[in-house]
Amino acid sequence: xxxxxxxxxxxxxxxxxxxxxxxxxxxxxxxxxxxxxxxxxxxxxxxxxxxxxxxxxxxxxxxxxxxxxxxxxxxxxxxxxxxxxxxxxxxxxxxxxxxxxxxxxxxxxxxxxxxxxxxxxxxxxx
Amino acid sequence: xxxxxxxxxxxxxxxxxxxxxxxxxxxxxxxxxxxxxxxxxxxxxxxxxxxxxxxxxxxxxxxxxxxxxxxxxxxxxxxxxxxxxxxxxxxxxxxxxxxxxxxxxxxxxxxxxx
Numbered sequence: 001x002x003x004x005x006x007x008x009x010x011x012x013x014x015x016x017x018x019x020x021x022x023x024x025x026x027x028x029x030x031x032x033x034x035x036x037x038x039x040x041x042x043x044x045x046x047x048x049x050x051x052x053x054x055x056x057x058x059x060x061x062x063x064x065x066x067x068x069x070x071x072x073x074x075x076x077x078x079x080x081x082x083x084x085x086x087x088x089x090x091x092x093x094x095x096x097x098x099x100x101x102x103x104x105x106x107x108x109x110x111x112x113x114x115x116x117x118x119x120x121x122x123x124x125x126x
Numbered sequence: 127x128x129x130x131x132x133x134x135x136x137x138x139x140x141x142x143x144x145x146x147x148x149x150x151x152x153x154x155x156x157x158x159x160x161x162x163x164x165x166x167x168x169x170x171x172x173x174x175x176x177x178x179x180x181x182x183x184x185x186x187x188x189x190x191x192x193x194x195x196x197x198x199x200x201x202x203x204x205x206x207x208x209x210x211x212x213x214x215x216x217x218x219x220x221x222x223x224x225x226x227x228x229x230x231x232x233x234x235x236x237x238x239x240x
Binding site for chain 2: 044045047063095097099111
Protein backbone atom coordinates (compact mmCIF):
# COMPACT_ATOMS: atom_id res chain seq x y z
CA UNK A 1 0.00 0.00 0.00
CA UNK A 2 1.27 3.42 -0.96
CA UNK A 3 1.23 5.71 2.04
CA UNK A 4 2.74 8.73 3.69
CA UNK A 5 2.92 8.72 7.48
CA UNK A 6 3.59 11.97 9.28
CA UNK A 7 5.05 12.60 12.70
CA UNK A 8 2.82 13.40 15.65
CA UNK A 9 1.31 16.61 16.94
CA UNK A 10 3.63 19.25 18.31
CA UNK A 11 3.15 21.99 20.90
CA UNK A 12 5.90 24.60 20.91
CA UNK A 13 6.66 28.05 22.23
CA UNK A 14 7.40 31.05 20.02
CA UNK A 15 11.05 31.17 19.03
CA UNK A 16 11.58 27.42 19.30
CA UNK A 17 12.72 25.28 16.39
CA UNK A 18 10.84 22.33 14.95
CA UNK A 19 11.26 19.62 12.32
CA UNK A 20 8.32 17.45 11.30
CA UNK A 21 8.56 14.39 9.11
CA UNK A 22 6.74 12.49 6.39
CA UNK A 23 7.75 8.89 5.68
CA UNK A 24 6.82 7.28 2.41
CA UNK A 25 6.32 3.59 1.79
CA UNK A 26 4.97 1.27 -0.86
CA UNK A 27 6.51 3.13 -3.81
CA UNK A 28 9.81 4.46 -5.13
CA UNK A 29 10.29 7.44 -2.84
CA UNK A 30 13.00 8.99 -5.00
CA UNK A 31 10.85 9.13 -8.14
CA UNK A 32 8.00 11.38 -7.02
CA UNK A 33 7.81 15.00 -5.91
CA UNK A 34 6.65 15.48 -2.31
CA UNK A 35 4.85 18.69 -1.40
CA UNK A 36 3.89 20.40 1.84
CA UNK A 37 0.56 22.13 2.37
CA UNK A 38 -0.51 24.35 5.25
CA UNK A 39 -4.05 24.63 6.55
CA UNK A 40 -4.60 27.21 9.24
CA UNK A 41 -7.55 26.66 11.59
CA UNK A 42 -10.81 26.97 9.69
CA UNK A 43 -9.04 28.10 6.51
CA UNK A 44 -8.16 26.78 3.07
CA UNK A 45 -5.16 24.99 1.64
CA UNK A 46 -1.87 26.80 1.04
CA UNK A 47 0.86 25.22 -1.04
CA UNK A 48 4.24 25.70 0.63
CA UNK A 49 6.76 23.95 -1.57
CA UNK A 50 7.99 20.69 -3.02
CA UNK A 51 11.06 18.50 -3.07
CA UNK A 52 12.24 15.78 -5.41
CA UNK A 53 13.93 13.29 -3.09
CA UNK A 54 15.93 11.76 -5.94
CA UNK A 55 18.17 14.82 -6.22
CA UNK A 56 16.79 17.13 -3.47
CA UNK A 57 15.62 19.71 -6.03
CA UNK A 58 13.44 22.01 -3.91
CA UNK A 59 11.00 24.79 -4.84
CA UNK A 60 9.31 27.16 -2.41
CA UNK A 61 6.21 29.28 -2.64
CA UNK A 62 7.26 32.94 -2.38
CA UNK A 63 5.08 33.19 0.74
CA UNK A 64 7.13 30.54 2.51
CA UNK A 65 10.61 31.10 1.06
CA UNK A 66 12.96 31.87 3.95
CA UNK A 67 10.32 30.94 6.52
CA UNK A 68 10.69 27.17 6.37
CA UNK A 69 13.14 24.59 5.06
CA UNK A 70 12.11 21.51 3.12
CA UNK A 71 14.50 18.59 2.97
CA UNK A 72 14.56 14.84 2.42
CA UNK A 73 16.62 11.83 3.40
CA UNK A 74 16.17 9.32 0.61
CA UNK A 75 17.99 6.61 2.55
CA UNK A 76 15.03 6.43 4.93
CA UNK A 77 12.32 7.62 2.50
CA UNK A 78 11.49 10.62 4.63
CA UNK A 79 10.78 14.25 3.84
CA UNK A 80 10.98 17.05 6.37
CA UNK A 81 9.58 20.49 7.04
CA UNK A 82 11.43 22.61 9.54
CA UNK A 83 11.32 25.98 11.23
CA UNK A 84 14.24 27.68 12.97
CA UNK A 85 12.11 30.10 14.99
CA UNK A 86 8.40 29.45 15.29
CA UNK A 87 5.74 32.13 15.51
CA UNK A 88 2.20 31.93 16.81
CA UNK A 89 1.04 32.40 13.23
CA UNK A 90 2.65 29.04 12.33
CA UNK A 91 -0.13 27.31 14.26
CA UNK A 92 -1.77 25.08 11.66
CA UNK A 93 -2.21 21.61 10.27
CA UNK A 94 0.57 20.63 7.91
CA UNK A 95 0.13 17.96 5.27
CA UNK A 96 2.67 16.26 3.07
CA UNK A 97 1.47 14.82 -0.21
CA UNK A 98 2.92 13.05 -3.21
CA UNK A 99 2.49 14.39 -6.71
CA UNK A 100 1.17 11.64 -8.91
CA UNK A 101 3.07 10.68 -12.03
CA UNK A 102 2.25 9.08 -15.34
CA UNK A 103 4.57 8.12 -18.15
CA UNK A 104 3.63 8.72 -21.77
CA UNK A 105 6.03 7.82 -24.58
CA UNK A 106 8.99 7.86 -22.26
CA UNK A 107 8.15 11.21 -20.64
CA UNK A 108 7.02 11.41 -17.02
CA UNK A 109 4.27 13.90 -16.30
CA UNK A 110 3.59 14.92 -12.71
CA UNK A 111 0.07 15.88 -11.80
CA UNK A 112 -2.05 16.50 -8.71
CA UNK A 113 -1.34 15.34 -5.18
CA UNK A 114 -2.58 11.76 -5.15
CA UNK A 115 -1.37 10.45 -1.80
CA UNK A 116 -1.62 12.48 1.39
CA UNK A 117 -0.25 12.09 4.86
CA UNK A 118 -2.63 12.22 7.79
CA UNK A 119 -1.43 15.68 8.79
CA UNK A 120 0.65 17.06 11.66
CA UNK A 121 -0.89 19.63 13.96
CA UNK A 122 1.54 22.30 15.07
CA UNK A 123 0.49 24.58 17.91
CA UNK A 124 2.69 27.53 18.83
CA UNK A 125 1.71 29.26 22.03
CA UNK A 126 3.43 30.95 24.92
CA UNK B 127 2.00 33.84 -9.77
CA UNK B 128 -1.19 32.20 -10.95
CA UNK B 129 -4.24 33.06 -8.83
CA UNK B 130 -7.07 30.55 -8.66
CA UNK B 131 -10.57 31.85 -7.94
CA UNK B 132 -13.47 29.54 -7.21
CA UNK B 133 -17.16 30.29 -7.33
CA UNK B 134 -19.35 30.16 -5.43
CA UNK B 135 -17.77 30.18 -1.97
CA UNK B 136 -20.59 27.99 -0.71
CA UNK B 137 -23.34 25.99 -2.33
CA UNK B 138 -26.42 24.13 -1.08
CA UNK B 139 -27.90 21.47 -3.34
CA UNK B 140 -30.70 18.96 -2.82
CA UNK B 141 -29.91 15.26 -2.70
CA UNK B 142 -29.94 13.78 -6.19
CA UNK B 143 -29.52 17.16 -7.86
CA UNK B 144 -26.53 18.46 -9.80
CA UNK B 145 -23.81 20.49 -8.12
CA UNK B 146 -21.48 22.71 -10.14
CA UNK B 147 -18.34 24.42 -8.89
CA UNK B 148 -16.30 26.80 -11.00
CA UNK B 149 -12.61 27.60 -10.96
CA UNK B 150 -10.89 30.37 -12.89
CA UNK B 151 -7.14 30.81 -13.23
CA UNK B 152 -5.51 34.22 -13.75
CA UNK B 153 -3.57 32.78 -16.69
CA UNK B 154 -3.84 29.72 -18.86
CA UNK B 155 -2.79 26.39 -17.35
CA UNK B 156 -2.90 24.63 -20.71
CA UNK B 157 0.55 23.40 -21.68
CA UNK B 158 0.69 23.59 -25.45
CA UNK B 159 3.40 20.96 -25.94
CA UNK B 160 1.23 18.14 -24.59
CA UNK B 161 -2.22 19.76 -24.75
CA UNK B 162 -2.84 19.07 -21.07
CA UNK B 163 -4.51 21.37 -18.58
CA UNK B 164 -2.51 21.32 -15.35
CA UNK B 165 -5.56 21.52 -13.08
CA UNK B 166 -6.70 19.25 -10.26
CA UNK B 167 -9.75 19.05 -8.01
CA UNK B 168 -9.78 17.86 -4.41
CA UNK B 169 -12.42 17.00 -1.85
CA UNK B 170 -11.82 17.61 1.85
CA UNK B 171 -14.16 16.32 4.52
CA UNK B 172 -13.94 17.56 8.13
CA UNK B 173 -11.00 16.13 10.03
CA UNK B 174 -9.53 14.47 6.94
CA UNK B 175 -6.74 15.32 4.51
CA UNK B 176 -7.78 16.34 1.01
CA UNK B 177 -8.51 13.64 -1.54
CA UNK B 178 -7.62 13.91 -5.20
CA UNK B 179 -10.72 13.62 -7.39
CA UNK B 180 -9.71 14.89 -10.82
CA UNK B 181 -6.41 15.71 -12.55
CA UNK B 182 -5.50 16.99 -16.02
CA UNK B 183 -8.80 18.88 -15.58
CA UNK B 184 -10.94 15.89 -16.56
CA UNK B 185 -9.22 12.61 -15.62
CA UNK B 186 -10.95 10.92 -12.72
CA UNK B 187 -8.65 9.46 -10.09
CA UNK B 188 -8.97 5.71 -9.58
CA UNK B 189 -11.83 4.83 -7.26
CA UNK B 190 -13.63 8.16 -7.59
CA UNK B 191 -17.35 7.67 -8.38
CA UNK B 192 -18.34 8.55 -11.93
CA UNK B 193 -20.85 11.14 -10.71
CA UNK B 194 -17.79 13.40 -10.35
CA UNK B 195 -16.57 14.96 -13.58
CA UNK B 196 -14.25 17.78 -14.55
CA UNK B 197 -14.31 19.96 -17.62
CA UNK B 198 -12.85 23.14 -19.05
CA UNK B 199 -9.64 24.33 -20.64
CA UNK B 200 -7.24 27.24 -20.52
CA UNK B 201 -8.49 29.44 -17.69
CA UNK B 202 -12.03 28.23 -16.92
CA UNK B 203 -12.85 24.93 -15.29
CA UNK B 204 -15.82 23.18 -13.72
CA UNK B 205 -16.31 20.34 -11.28
CA UNK B 206 -19.72 18.71 -11.61
CA UNK B 207 -21.38 16.23 -9.28
CA UNK B 208 -24.19 14.81 -11.36
CA UNK B 209 -26.39 13.50 -8.54
CA UNK B 210 -25.48 14.73 -5.08
CA UNK B 211 -25.13 12.13 -2.36
CA UNK B 212 -25.02 12.80 1.36
CA UNK B 213 -21.38 11.69 1.51
CA UNK B 214 -20.41 14.44 -0.96
CA UNK B 215 -20.78 17.14 1.69
CA UNK B 216 -17.28 18.61 1.85
CA UNK B 217 -15.10 21.51 0.83
CA UNK B 218 -13.82 21.33 -2.74
CA UNK B 219 -10.60 22.91 -3.98
CA UNK B 220 -9.08 23.39 -7.39
CA UNK B 221 -5.31 23.60 -7.83
CA UNK B 222 -3.05 24.49 -10.72
CA UNK B 223 0.23 22.62 -11.04
CA UNK B 224 1.33 24.41 -14.21
CA UNK B 225 3.61 27.00 -12.72
CA UNK B 226 6.24 26.60 -10.03
CA UNK B 227 7.26 27.89 -7.61
CA UNK B 228 3.64 28.11 -6.58
CA UNK B 229 1.12 25.39 -7.29
CA UNK B 230 -1.71 27.53 -6.01
CA UNK B 231 -5.08 26.39 -4.68
CA UNK B 232 -8.42 28.07 -5.01
CA UNK B 233 -10.01 29.38 -1.83
CA UNK B 234 -12.40 26.44 -1.57
CA UNK B 235 -16.13 25.89 -2.07
CA UNK B 236 -18.22 24.51 0.76
CA UNK B 237 -20.91 22.12 -0.48
CA UNK B 238 -23.90 21.38 1.72
CA UNK B 239 -27.24 19.65 1.44
CA UNK B 240 -30.28 21.87 0.89
